[in-house]
Amino acid sequence: MIFLSLFLEASSQLYKQKADELNLADSKYWKILLHVENGVSQIDDERFFLSKSGKVDAKSELYATIDALLNEKVFDDNATACRFPARAAWLQEELREIKLPEVTCNEYDKIISRLDPKSVTLVFPSAHINSPASMFGHTFLRINSEYDSKLLSYAVNYAADANPNKENGVIFAIKGLFGGYFGKYSLLPYYDKLKEYRDSEQRDIWEYDLNLTEEETLKMVRHIWELNDTQSYYYFFTENCSYNMLWFLEAARPSIDLRKYFTYQVIPLESVHAANSENIITKSSYRPSKRTLLLKYEELLDKRYISLPFLLIDSKITPISIVEDAKIESQQKKYILESSIELLEYNFSKSKITKEAYLQLFHSLSIARASLGLGEKIEIKTPANPLQSHQAIRAMIGAGVKEGKTVGYLGLRSAYHSLEDSNYGFLRGTQIEFLNIELSYSQDKIDLEDATILSIVSLAQRSYFFENLSWRTKFGWDRDSLDSNANFMGTVGVGFSWGNELGYSYIMADPLFYVDDGFKSAIGGSIGFVIDKYSFMSTKMELTRRYYDVGEAQNLFGVAQSFRLSKNMQLRVDYDFKQRDDRAKERQERSLKCYFNYYF
Structure with missing residues (x-):
């Protein structure tokens, strides 16, 4: 035993020396496996490290890994090689002479057998129209097997270990911004994730197939296994769902550098742009949400029958009564029953109906629909690909005339999208602006025109199937109040669209x-129009009437005409009219501005 111990110690020292000669502790791949950024691992769970100083010392963690692999104490699922298969495989590749003890990894082998990893798809569920926590969208990875049906694949996801539907929205946002939650990795059947995002949360799904090889896919899965049950602090803008997927992709192919595209924020759609910039996306696919499908049925249904799906799922009429109604055209009967099934599934996903009632009604609706035979296939037009949308950061330069004076403008916005931007590839009626700064220059004087901390708009168009409320909020400095100064303001409004x-x-x-x-406080009423039929241009008009607590009233009117020059370039012309009351002197302020916007 003493001889064996001395032999293992000598072997360990020998391989550490070789690792030093190859400078493995400073190698890119070792830092990827440890999630090291600026010398510190972003994994916050001590169980992930074999060295007490492993979080801040990559070399000590490398030495501890070599020691543990060569000196296994157990040889089952708790063995080091079973817990860290990516580390073991990489060291065997780099230190070719290293001989590791044989271990039996039943749980790991079961996962590999179940996943049958062949390729990878980057999945982007688009924005949720009425959820602030989801208006940036989301990304996760799908591990594809040899099955033709991708529904049988598995999804790798990372999200805050919290339920935004059960927590106060403000508290959820604050805790998400400042690391108040742990992030949680999960491995789930892909169809479960589809039900969550596409059906329950009404989000269209975009799938981007990647050109990772089978060997690279296996390397990624090995690393995913190493993070099983580990925890890290979740930060909404930085170490979020998308950022952690980037580590996995770099573990699969270390020659790509996806994280270099991000500094202080990682927006899900921007991670798709980064993957495209690294030339790893080969194909795009679109899966419409339950909401999109129901809106299509709303177009197809004759207005006389638009209420029948609701009557059916409320059991106020029976499916057989639709089948036997001679006054209803055959294809309309099919649309009525099909839309009823979709609406029933949607209500069940929202817990608006019990499972027993759902199954019984689903059965009767399906039998009635089957009795009518084949119908016309529902064709849903594929919307603009988010991959072709503008990027998040916007730089602006412009010039104009205000009150007869020539004015120059400069602006920078850190994120993400406004109603005046081209909505090509974005969800209609949504806006999130974060840290938007606009300065003006006139007569040798620089002024602050706008300093938006946060602005969110959700104009959810109402329909027969979806009677959504619209809302918007903004906090920051602007020049829309009674005087002409840049004043701090805040608002939260509701309405309809x-x-x-x-x-x-x-x-x-x-x-x-x-x-x-x-x-000071006020109440404002606004009416607005946005014309966005054409992909190359859009027009936004808004008229506002405000009543202030000081007894004054004010009219505001604005028109923005935008032209999409390319994916990341836009020309915009704004006209603004504002009633002012400076020191009891009423006046009218008019301005005309022309902007060039560049997105990156």
């Missing part, structure tokens, strides 16, 4: 406050 192929309209009620020489 309606739309068609040409565009959409909305009405909003916006209580607000602002601070100049004191605290």
Whole structure:
């Protein structure tokens, strides 16, 4: 035993020396396996490290890994080689002479057998129209097997270990911003993730097939296994769902560098742009959400029958009554029953109906629909690919005329999208702007025009199937109050929106406050129109009437005409009219501006 111990110690020292000669502790791949950024691992779970100083010392973790692999104490699923198969495989590749003890990894082998990893797809569920936590979208990975049906594949996901539907929205946002939750990795059947995002959360799904080889896919899966049950702090803007998927992709192919595209924020759609920039996307596919499908049925159903799906799922009429109604055309009967099934499934996903009632009604609706035979296939037009949308950061330069004076403008926005930007590839009626700064220059003077901390808009168009509320909020400095100064303001408003192929309209009620020489409040009412039928241009108009607590009233009117020059370039012309009341002197302010926007 003493001889064996001395032999293993000598072997360990020999391989550590070779590792030093190859500078493995500073190698890119070792840092990828440890998730090291700026010398510190971003994994916050001590169980992930074999060395007490492994989080901050990559070399000590490498030495501890070599020691543990050569000196296995157990040879089952708890063996080091079973817990860290990616580390073991990499060291065997780099230190070719190293001979590791044989171990039996039953659980790991079962996972590999179940996944049968052959290739990888990057999945992007688009924004959720009425959820602030999901308006940036989401990304996760799908591990594809040899099965033709991708529904039988598995999804790798990372998310905050919290339920935003059961927590106060403000508290959820604050904790998400400052690492108040642990992030959790999960491996689930892909069809479960589809039900969650596409059906329950009404989010269209985009799938981007990657050109990773089978060997690279296996390398990624090995690393995913190493993070099983580990925890790290979740940060909404940085170490989030998308960021952790980038580590996995780099573990599969270390020659790519996806994280270099990000500094202080990682937006899910931007990670798709990064993958495209690294030339690893080969194919795009689209899966419409339950909401998109129901809206299509709403177009196809004759207006006389639009209420029948609701009557069917409320059991106020029977499916057989639809089948036997001679006044209803055959194809309309099929649409009625098909849309009823879709609406029933949607309500069940929202827990609006019990499982027993759902199964019974689903059975009767399906039998009735089957009795009518084949019908026309529902064709849903594929929307603009988010891959072709503009990127998040916007730089702006412009010039214009205000009150007869020539003015120059400079601006920078850190994220993400506004209603005035081209909505090509974005969800219609949504806006998230974070840290938007706009400066003006006139007569040798620089002024602050706008400093938006956060602005969110969700104009969810109402329909017969979906009677959504619209809402918007903004906090920051602007020049829309009674005087012409840049005052701090905040508002949270609600309203309604309606739309068609040409565009959409909305009405909003916006209580607000602002601070100049004191605290003032107001209530505003707005009506707006957005024409967005054409991909190369859009027009936005809004008229607002505000009533202030000081007894004054104010009219605001704005028009923005935008032209999409290319994916990341836009020309925009704005006209603004504002009623002012400076020191009891009423006046009208008009401005005309022309901007060039560049997105990166």
